[in-house]
Amino acid sequence: MRYLPHTDDDISTMLRVTGADSINDFFTVVPEELRRPSEMALPDALTEWELNDRMAALSNANTGATDFLSFMGAGSYDHHIPETVPFLAGRSEFATSYTPYQPELSQGTLQAMYEYQTLVARLTGMEIANASMYDGASALAEAILMALRITKKNTVAVSAAVHPFYRQVVRTYVEPTGCSVLELPVLESGRTDLSTLASSANCAVAALQSPNLFGCVEDLPTAARIIHDQGGLLAASFTEPVAFGLYRPPGDDGADVACGEGQSLGIPRSFGGPGVGIFCTRSRYVRSMPGRLVGKTRDRSGKRGFVLTLATREQHIRRERATSNICTNSSLCALSSAVYLASLGGSGLRRLAKLNYDKTEYLKRNLSEAGWTMPFTSPTFNEFVARVPRGDAEEVHRGLREKGILAGVPLGRWYPDLRDCLLLCVTETATREDMDRLVSEVRS
């Protein structure tokens, strides 16, 4: 096997040094009854070329990834990724290093993570950020646990317009704490109904997503005012950070935590992972926040350098009292998103965001003309809900699939009231011709 360097000579020399007769001698400590009675039943090893054939066959069996015109979003987005992103993040000095425990050998990762923290804090309008979480869903769950620790209250309010999968993850994380989860309903406008929030004195946190699952931009300033009056925090989740190139970021609207998924920023969809959980907050919560942090410091000669910092919040030292159990995070994906943001620049992000918006408005307009309706009136970014004129959205979706189009995500599986609705997404990768094709199929 080409990854294993040992020759027979090496092995006998090494055994001689250790005083063992055979490699099996090292395993005599394993009691007989715990040893495998037979060899592992695994397929035979493949050569590099056989592996290519096998993997190509599996990859080609994912026809949905390559053979369709897709308008799917709902937490995973198709944006152009410049070649520089995989090229630079793939450099093996970055890719094959461990968590930067020894800063003098890890300044590349550390400076890149410090820059990432800065970029995502600026993007979300917050003061500080951690060096990443697993994904947008666990970032929201950790934000809620953080709010419970800070406020010592025992209820959390989560909008029904937060991605249903994120809400499921939140429930999983919150369940053992015994705290209750209050679900905030959705208004006719597609925004969250904040009326029950004002009467929930025990609420540690209000969790809203903006743009929300329906693509609608939430009224975060009002949510912030209400929850702050109750002594709770506002956690603003997001699945589409490109929106902050156009819309005001959550930090400017009073959010205490801005947390979400960064997959849009230069990371392929990869069937849902890996992405990167972005977690930003206010400076005053620095010692309560979860996750690894990179901080700026100096070396002995006064030169600028970077280290992992505030490790006392972490499990190595305080163990049971750690702010979180997160250890490995999503560093290389965070690096990808930093390279992406650096490539795009502030000006590029603004243009890209407006392009996403303009194209989405184009499709909305043309679908309306074709007889579809838009049930929600609130402003959106690059996703929107469309109601099909007749029948069930699943059926319409299946019909369009036969024409080679993936017409977004039918919403009935998550919202039974919306079973005649599709959630459609348009990014810069959709051309006018692509959208016209969808509209013409819809008309026919």
Place this chain on the structure above:
Amino acid sequence: MSERVGTQGLLFNEPLLWERGSRGRSGMSLPRADVEPAPVYEDLIGNGPDIPDLSEPEVVRHYTRLSQWNFGIDSNMYPLGSCTMKYNPKTNEKQAARSGFAGAHPLLPSELSQGALQLMAELEQYLAEITGLDAATLQPAAGAQGELTGMLIMHAWFKHHDDRRSKIIVPDTAHGTNPASAALCGYRAVPAASGPDGILETAVIDRLMDDETAGIMITNPNTLGFFEENIKAIAQTVHRHGGLVYCDGANMNALMGIVDLAAAGVDILHLNLHKTFSTPHGGGGPGSGPVLVRKKLEPFLPVPRVIPDGKGWRLSDDFPLSIGKIHAFQGNFGVMVKAYSYIRSMGADLKRASQLAVLNANYLKERLKGVLHLPYDRPCMHECVFTDALQQPHGITTLEMAKRLMDYGFHPPTVYFPLVVKGALMMEPTETESRDDIDRFVEALEAVAKEAAESPELLREAPHVCKTERLDETEAARNPRLTG
């Protein structure tokens, strides 16, 4: 001594990203605007984030220079104990980047994502076969999330049986994240001390285990690099009290094809695909931390699960006892592709990998004995732990030796862990290091030990040839500056 591999090349200084660039530059081509601009809601519009504008060559130079300040497993031996820094095969990267995988939307209808679902189903089967357990979830995104998943399964199991338990036993040789994972499920960690041989004694667990205790979190092989020989008797004690045995499988690289963990009494086990199964660590993730369970715990695994559906596969949420979801979608699929690719490339050689990993660790231990103090002188599994006791009389500590080792071109071992050994240096060479490279590492440590006695100031001022001198970590923590 052979020629020292650590040397100094030309390194570049590089400013922070926002100290470069100029407003109006662009490093990315944007599509042409082929639709009319649409009016916006002015009251919602922001000013646009303050992110620097750079050209593509500037971006490339910036990150290339940064990368050159880093040390990876492709640079040289990286013997971080319990981190399994083995070689990361290049073909795995190519496989994960295939458009059918990388381009797959997570909500694709199952008939359009059969390749991904089949890969996941087969990977679950392989991992079950390798460990001896019955069923798997691939959803956890890292080892610590796998631990949390394991604890949530335990919590759900007891809740289902209307059995409230408040404590969990965590040995002093367990991984650092274990108590934090248990605490997230409301369990108080009860420490268990390892015995004079560095392993757990049955009597200790007999004394600690009771009907209020959910079970034990045991790391096997443990962080001293020893196989927990009494695991079966310990598991029997835990089971007698109705408890469950969770095994931290981060050190599975010692056991593949050799040990049947189900026979050892393990009920729940997590693996790290980014350790045992060769996927790159990426400077701290993304990883993947699958969890395996015995049959009786299968109903509690996270949803969605990949299930057979006629001739193919589909995702199902129809598991009413499930703990729910712990990842937005199916977990870190891209990492799974790399681990799958590794397992298919290795086949039966996975057992050989474990055997050679153990041979390398024992060889390293024998070679270094006498150079460094070996607190437990007995055969080890995949890693071995030394201390700085022989250097202490010269006023030299583990940290100083670690920093000096960098000048010789090696990444230091894990230091000051496990906590049970004072001044620990925990070394895991892995199977992909050749005898020659281990010999060079030994020579480097011999030279460092000699310097510790003869010219200790060299160590106190180390490292000398890295991008920076030793960094002030105290100042960083006192006055945290996390953004620029």
